[in-house]
Amino acid sequence: MTGPADVPALSGTQAAILAAYAELIEEVGSDDVSFRLVARRAGIAERTVFRNYPTRVDLLLATATWIEATVFAREESHSIFDIPLAIRDAMQRYDERPELAHVVAETAMRGVSGAAPSLGRPHLERLLDAEVPSLDEVQRRAVIVALCHLDSAATWVTFRREFGMDRRDIADAAAWAAEAVLDSIRDRVAL
Amino acid sequence: MEEPVDTATAILASAAALLREHTFDDISYRALADEVGISERTVYRQYPTRAHLLAALSNWIEQTHFPLPPFVTVADFRAAVHDRFRAFDASPAYAFVGARASAISPTLDAEPAYITRAIEAMLDVSASTLNRRDRRRLAASLRYFSSAMFWARLRTGFDMDAGEICDAFDRAVGTMLARLLDATWAKP
Structure with a gap:
């Protein structure tokens, strides 16, 4: 989120x-x-x-x-291009509270009977629509789903569990991936 | 289906059968014991907590229902992931168990999943001169976007079907692969 x-x-x-x-x-x-x-x-x-x-x-x-x-509340980002920084910060905070990060990650993976898997989606959509309104619907959704997926406790869980990464490396890799997603729209902001 | 060989496997097969009608949370140890014809205590001995049961069930489902096709090139990798997402769509209850199990606090000394090793091996061959940090960034990102978690999030949160999820996957990994220089990739 x-x-x-x-x-x-x-x-x-x-x-x-x-x-x-x-x-x-x-x-x-x-x-x-x-x-x-x-x-x-x-x-x-x-x-x-x-x-x-x-x-x-x-x-x-x-x-x-x-x-x-509460525990993992994000500082509000004012630009979609600030999201990688928010993700970096979020990964560090998940790392400080591993048990809570696992609970948040797992409950979001239960399907309709679980917690909402993408709490931050409306905020991302507002930022993207204001800054890069020229995207077609498929491009827009691709950016949103990728950033929603990265800005979540599941990222921290996967990078730690599957790659044995420490706090710094997880934050780095998650922010790197988010920057990659933004590469495709970096120079398309509205005047 | 083959005849289960041991109690532990029989319990998992019963749990998987019950998933057709119930969510994982609704499957009690009592019901599993009755299905297999053993005592509840025996189920507890095999799976001391529901987290143990979830992890073992996910591994069993992975092996029996979602085998990963081998891949060497990035193109093969994408095709293998597409196959998986379509298989998840065909058996959503099983795929959600996989997504959940990969998010819980590990119960055992959890080994990295086979797909993780396969992605690392692919990059070792295809991008052998890539520096270590970029290789890990890329491997972790490819792994995470090819996961049951990605499928589960897009299905639940965005109401997307397998075709749309495959497309979102291609676009996301496309942006990550595009960060590497062309010279990185081994020439066939």
Whole structure:
């Protein structure tokens, strides 16, 4: 995701539940945490957790969305050509919170029953349409999908897991790929 | 389908069969035990957590349903990836399991996937004089855009079919390959 995302407004209790669950995920090293433990950490009754999040999947998806919007919130980019910098920064932050990065990456890969896989899409589309309005629909979508794919926790997971890259190399490679995507539109900005 | 040879594989085959009707999250260890005709405890012994089950199921599906055609050249690589995206479209439930499994915190000493090694080998031969940093940047990018994750994101987030996903893949990797000088590529 890039820039401000649309995140549903949370009640104070809900925010406390999600923060407690995220904290426990990092401590336990897994999302396999009981509702009882989440309730205790949030300082509320277990039934209050159930009332807000009836199933484990509901809780996990809400938490993943919350993590992206808070822990991994992007600084707003004002140009599509600044996105590689935002991606570089995002990779470094995923690397600081690996368990949370895995949760965010995995919940976005569940299909329709999962979290939205491209939260930053509307923001990217606004930037691209304002700066490079001359693209045809297929070119426009190609740029958007490639940048959405790169600006995500899945990039960090894949580069680390498949190539054993460290923080610096992941940030470098992800930004490099994003620059490549922008090469095709670099000199096509509207006057 | 061949007769499963051991309990671990039988559990995976049952899980894969259940995926036709259910999401992975809805498949309980109880249901797997009943399908295979073993105790729930035996399922737990094979797969201590759902993450273990997901990783093993994804590997099994990969081997049985999404075998990767061998490739040596970039053109062959693109063709192999197109075949995979079309296979994912034909069995979306299986492909989403693959995408999910590749995003979870590794449960075992996860080896890099076969396709990762194949991409590295391809670049070793086709772009043997390319410096190490650019080679890793390119390999990682090719790997990531040829993944089940790319297919899953475009299908769910952009409502694209296999043909459109193949086109988006070609355009993305095209921009990355274009960053290299022509002289980089070994002449056939």
